[in-house]
Amino acid sequence: MTRHCPSPTVALLLSLWIWVAPVWAQQQLPDRKSEQDNAAKAVSLLSFVAVDYPEAVEGDVIRDRKLYRQQQNNVDVAGALLQQLPDKPGRAQLQDSLRELTQLIADRAAPDLVRRRANTAADRLAALYQLPRSPAESLPSSDEARVLYRDRCSQCHGVQGDAAQPERRLDDPVRMANLSLYDFYNVLEPTRNDAHDAAIDSDLSSRQRWALAVMVAGFSAPEIAPAPRLAEKYPALVGLPGMAILRPAELPEEARNSLMWWRAHPVETRHLQHPLARAAGLLYLAQTAYRGGDIASAYHQLMLGLRDGYLESRPQLAERNPALAAQLDEQWRDLRGAILDQAPTNEVIEKFQRLLSNVVRAREQLQPSSGSGIYGWGALLFIAALCLGALLWYRLRR
Ligand code: HEC
Known part of the structure; x- marks a missing residue:
């Protein structure tokens, strides 16, 4: 693909009105901030129901009672958070879906069904409350997170995400394919997820969280880069917001494997977009x-x-x-x-x-x-x- 620079005249004309930046009187309101935090928290809880439920229930037998209870609790808390969010057209249907999800879990329904319903509910909630789930600036390289990961994460999760305790591993491709980069990002936001103590991640910048998310994605990524023709076939996966929002597990196999690599190498992928x-x-x-x-x-x-x-x-x-x-x-x-x-x-x-x-x-x-x-x-x-x-x-x- 050939890239040209804009001609000097066009660049000048257009830049005149790009760079005259306005002074904003309106800033984001505090209410809006807590609304978004609550919506993001509910999205995170539902995403983790989708990932964890298949580990809690097999056939219709509960394998892990504690994890199973946690899934029930996650849906309850997500429902309570939704209840506090402003009412809009679509919220009542979403509440119905959450009630159905609670019932499915109580009936120990098939893991695939629960996973799909939980993810769909998470996506609906994010859409309903216009939750920004992707950064605007290009994703940073995992190199930016290397030192941070070594100092703050590796003692629990292992140098390559290969922790000794299975529940702390970050390198299982099957599990990781069920999570989007945004899900990893959310785990590192204390206002949205309580997996970690505040000391671990509360002072991180948004960019550091995205860099860590990219690094975590790298632990389960295939070693070999996908063929360039796949970037043409799946253009929504080589750039934002697709790369941040989509869960590889929901895609056809070649797209899934490609996204697992691309999202772990955003800088090398950038020219494909x-x-x-x-x-x-x-x-x-x-x-x-x-x-x-x-x-x-x-x-x-x-x-x-x-x-x-x-x-x-x-x-x-x-x-x-x-x-x-x-x-x-x-x-x-x-x-x-x-x-x-x-x-x-x-x-x-x-x-x-x-x-x-x-x-x-x-x-x-x-x-x-x-x-x-x-x-x-x-x-x-x-x-x-x-x-x-x-x-x-x-x-x-x-
Ligand atoms: C004190 C130990 C500890 C430290 C330090 C720690 N984590 Fe975790 N992390 C955990 C535990 C335990 C879980 C699982 C929590 C749960 O299941 O509720 C977890 C969950 C996660 C998950 C979700 C994984 C999944 O499969 O559900 C990610 C991603 C993650 N941590 C990344 C990080 C990153 C990045 C850092 C460094 C900034 C970090 N963690 C630091 C203990 C730790």
């Missing part, structure tokens, strides 16, 4: 932040998508389809203006949607994708649909 795919991913994140009321992050992510994604591909696009390039320039400008002017929410969301679908169109024009199905290029649209709200998303999931 098309800049327009990066732009689309960042637009998705910006829209999530915007809908969640975090306008400052939304703005930042929108600009990042423009600068690190769209502008890299623009010269090529302008050659292929100048009308589309001109339309896209206009749409980025327009959306930015609407956010700055605090235009009505539905107008801004509509502009997000139109821009996103044109970015996807541009991507198709530059390089028709060989991928198909919801894990291919369409995955970005699928993920974008999450932003439209729970209703559409429920329909897509079924």
Whole structure:
């Protein structure tokens, strides 16, 4: 794939309005912060039901009573947290799903069924409360976490995640495939997970947590990098948010193994992502932040998508389809203006949607994708649909 730099004139014109950053009067409200913490905690509890239940129950026999009780308790606590979150369309259905999940566990239902239901409930909850589950900036290399891991983690989890006690191992590919990078990240957030004492991880920065998550992913990753053609086949897995949010176990086998490697090597994987795919991913994140009321992050992510994604591909696009390039320039400008002017929410969301679908169109024009199905290029649209709200998303999931 060829990359061009934006021509000097275009770069100048566009940078004029990128870099004139606004001064934000609105900051994220404290209520919003605790709302997100509660939602994230519930998501984490449900994800761990999905992972731990199969270890607690086999056939319909309880193998590990303590672990089994813990799963019941996790669902109860997740339900109580949901009860405290603001009511919205979709919450009542989600509460029903949690009640069903409680019943399934009481009936010692098949592990696969419980796993799927718990993960689906976790995803619905995250979508309903617009939880940002992916960083906007590229994921750091595990090298950034090496010293930290050695000093703070290895005594319990082993140098390579190969602890002597089975419940502390971090290198079992079957278990780790059930967890997303975001799940690893959440384990290291004391407000969301109580696996560790505060002394272990409460002072870590967000970037350090992501670097540790990437490092942990490395313990169960295959040794050999996937063939580059697989990155074309599964473009949503070589960039954010897919790489952070998706659980490998839910993907077809070749995609699963590839994601296990890619998510452990984000820096080496970065060049596999098309800049327009990066732009689309960042637009998705910006829209999530915007809908969640975090306008400052939304703005930042929108600009990042423009600068690190769209502008890299623009010269090529302008050659292929100048009308589309001109339309896209206009749409980025327009959306930015609407956010700055605090235009009505539905107008801004509509502009997000139109821009996103044109970015996807541009991507198709530059390089028709060989991928198909919801894990291919369409995955970005699928993920974008999450932003439209729970209703559409429920329909897509079924
Ligand atoms: C004092 C021992 C101890 C230290 C130090 C420690 N952990 Fe843990 N960690 C645990 C235990 C025990 C669990 C399992 C908790 C549970 O099942 O509730 C766990 C769970 C985890 C999990 C979830 C794994 C799974 O399969 O469910 C991850 C990921 C993790 N730790 C990463 C880390 C990282 C990264 C560090 C360093 C910042 C760290 N831990 C430091 C004891 C420790």
